[in-house]
Amino acid sequence: MDFELNGAQQMARELFSGFAEKEVKPLAAEVDEEERFPYETVEKMGKYGFMGIPVPKEYGGQGCDILTYVLCVEELSKACGTTGVIVSAHTSLCCDPIMKYGTDAQKARYLPALAAGKSIGAFGLTEPGAGTDASGQQTKAVLAEDYYILNGSKIFITNAGPADIYVVFAMTDKSKGIKGISAFIVEKGVAGFSVGKKELKMGIRGSSTCELVFENCKVPKENLLGQEGKGFGIAMSTLDGGRIGIAAQALGIAQGALDETVKYVKERRQFGRSISAFQNTQFKLADMKTQIEAARLLVYQAAKAKEKGGRYSTEAAMAKLFAAKTAVSVTTQCVQLYGGYGYIRDYPVERMMRDAKITEIYEGTNEVQRMVISSSMLK
């Protein structure tokens, strides 16, 4: 197992961290406070190829490995959890399935704009009645000559609203159960497709999370992604990759919180000395650093497993489970170390704590990750 980053990956990390420091960090508080989607950041990221890191060069992407993409999400998330998830959802949940399951025509049509960040991507699986149990898809798709007619709704869709391209799942044959679910590429502006209300969230408040509403929505039949009936498999395998992205986001949030806290405890003085002189503080910092480092190794391992080809669901699930728990635990402890100031919105740690929580829930709750891991053990 080689845990070292090679020279190019190390340089890529410096690129991402420099960008995050200069372009993302200054906006993070405002993006959270105003619940504002940072369009200007997405435009900049698109210009520099951050929106298509693993997309092949022939489709306008950067052609880099998964680990480089993970480094990007990690560094962005250190500064701003919202910005990290925008890239993660766009790349893992929209670019990836099109790359893997799309026809040449679909790839040529959608990937270049997605990779340049000119189109933003999203993934519509979750429904009011189908969350952890994703199989209960109520949204229907009926083939009528040259179109599939979609009816139904999706909920809690990340990037919905700003996104132009949506990978959406619907039931084409109810009698076949999960083998009757299919995947579609739905473009914004198609008749019968609208984005519903934007959710008011605890954290990642700049991320746009909305309903998708399909009312006799006509999707061209060329937009079927993969084969009819294979949609559930596409969704699950896409989520495996998505989990690595979210694990990277959680890792970044935790590291960002720890970095800020180390600076703070050196400066804060009580009882006549810096609070970093107290063993309570020191031990907490040590434990958090160790936890984050363990999470990092799991995340990078999952990225390398995916890169290698072959199955990586268990690695991805372990990475996401551990990184998410780490993010929640570390950010909560960081707020505590800041004392009263940690609760005040002038300081970034309370935002990081609010941002961290979602990583235990979306793209598969902690419980789902445990199901994936244990089922691989109990075959």
Add this chain to the structure above:
Amino acid sequence: MKIEDDKGVFVFVQQIDGEISGVSFELIGKGRELAKILACQVTAVLLGSGISQLAGELSNFGADQVIVVEDAVLETYMTEPYTHAMTQVIKRYKPEIVLFGATAIGRDLAPRVSARVHTGLTADCTGLEIDPASGCLLMTRPAFGGNIMATIVCAQHRPQMATVRPGVMKRVSETFGTGCRVEQVVLPDLADHVNVEIVEVIKKVSEKMDIMDAKVLISGGRGIGGAEGFRKLEELAEALGGTIASSRAAVDAGWVEKDRQVGQTGKTVRPNLYVACGISGAIQHLAGMEEADIIIAINKDPSAPIFEIADYGVVGDVDKVIPLFIQQIKEEQEKR
């Protein structure tokens, strides 16, 4: 030719639109000091068009002689004609030392001349002395981003050349009369050396600079008391070539724009000089400015935390100290 044969301290006189730049007088002053030790003369070298009458001023400030190269081609500074002219003067008169101001002109002209003449050049000197043992010029300058000082010697090549920062050396306080020896040097082929065209000259209009670009920041806090108080800080900033900044308190109170704010929720700055006026120095503010090279603090409260990180602190009323400080600075600048 041995290098011992080269004699004389020469000073390149910078003139713009017929006005001699202050640094030139400072260099003549320093040149006199060096010339005395070397038992030689200080010569001012004046290039331009229609500028011969300036020789008297140079004489008054201590030049023992003035060499004038007057030509229409030299009216406005251009690298090549000026380089050619200075090189010809150096070849003809063989000085042992040539000094230039480290200005936008000097830092272009001196390197080119030194390369043409194949000698050493030391930039931005803050100290010039003669080594008693060798008679060589010892040139001291900041290096490594100003973190260390280095003393440089040009032992085997002549002339020894240096550029000197404005405001470092002092011009002489006495006057010498306007009648020193003036020698005209005619260079008939100067026009052949024009290889650029000045299409336009645009004089600058100053606007408020970004606090992160400023080398000098005059920053005000709660102790300023109101927007009016910031006018005085602006005056101080202008006198020192900087701009104003503020703590969060002043921004929240609406006395200044948010783009002036330094600190945890503002900008982080690293100017050469940060003057904190009426700022208590809470950690949130320090986080934004503690990397400044020099920190001056003025505050009524002797226990204000700002004094712990200030290089120079004055316990006093900002309203009283600042106007007097501005006055002192202006008087100092008038002297030069």
Add this chain to the structure above:
Amino acid sequence: MNIVVSIKQVPNTNEVRLDQTTGTLIREGVPSIINPDDKSGLEMALKLKDKLGAHVTVITMGPPQADAVLKEAMAMGADDAVLITDRAFGGADTWATSSTLASALRKIPYDLIITGRQAIDGDTAQVGPQIAEHLGLPNISYAESLELADGYAVVKRQYEDRIHVIKVRLPCLVTALGEYNTPRYMTPGGIFEAWEEGRIQVFTRSDLSVADENIGLKGSPTRVKKSFVKAVKGQGTVVTMDPEDAAVWLTDRLKEKFIL
């Protein structure tokens, strides 16, 4: 249109700190960067590449690890890179450095050479104009901006209180100011391409036609006789005085520190 940009790897002197106890500089852990003025010059060149399809080559003189700045420059968009490295070039002052760089430039096709105005470690601003002198080219220093048209460069040349707009025939050399061209970021794909084998050409002593007496320590007319650290910044001085006295005291402090 061939543009060559000469860049330098420098320690980020803004990050260098003084060890309070020993009075020496703490150089370890200080990141190495592309000199800011050079990076701005590179951005100038890349803008011309975007606009006119110019070919951009970056060169650097330094130890072997200076290849990092060449990789960064290529990841930003430079097409080729040359590393000029040899023990024989070490210890050079600006005469020797500019002689070495000029001899390398004689082997590379150029219509325009761009350097930064000055490096943040040496701070001399001499190498650019001296390279131009060795090559017999016109040089425009302190360039805020640069446009190319019909075999000419049009440069906005900065002085303290004014700008000259200067037209000069190519080939020429321009030194760029750091504040005026915000450098672009690298791209991830560009980084991996820059790290591929064979992207960087290396010139050593034997590749260059330059006399021994013009390179390295031996070829340097100026030498450092000694270097020392400025006075250690200890506890500051706090005074309580009448406003008039305080004003004089503060002004004297500014004079001491060469701010005034």
